[in-house]
Amino acid sequence: MSETLEEKYQYMCNLCEEYASRLAEKPATSVETIVRDIIALTDTLHTTEELGEAWSRIYKAVNYLSAKDSMLKYRRELKEE
Numbered sequence: 001m002s003e004t005l006e007e008k009y010q011y012m013c014n015l016c017e018e019y020a021s022r023l024a025e026k027p028a029t030s031v032e033t034i035v036r037d038i039i040a041l042t043d044t045l046h047t048t049e050e051l052g053e054a055w056s057r058i059y060k061a062v063n064y065l066s067a068k069d070s071m072l073k074y075r076r077e078l079k080e081e
Contacts (some may be wrong), residue, residue, distance in 0.1 A: 005050050009057070012041065 003011075038058065045051045 005037065005043070005053055009053070010011070012037075012054075013058070046065070 041054060042051075045054055
């Protein structure tokens, strides 16, 4: 049976919660797991709707990661001055 987009989204939300708890313990392992799961998710998506929705949500998460990275680098630069 084919999963609905909502079921796939819920699955990814559950994975994100799991990753968040593991990330503090083993960041490198968690990053590799996320990469692997994104690839696996991509392989399960077949329509432009599914791919577009997945890309939109993942893109927002990556933007959040990028913003936090920029913020922390900026704080470090301020401390070094």
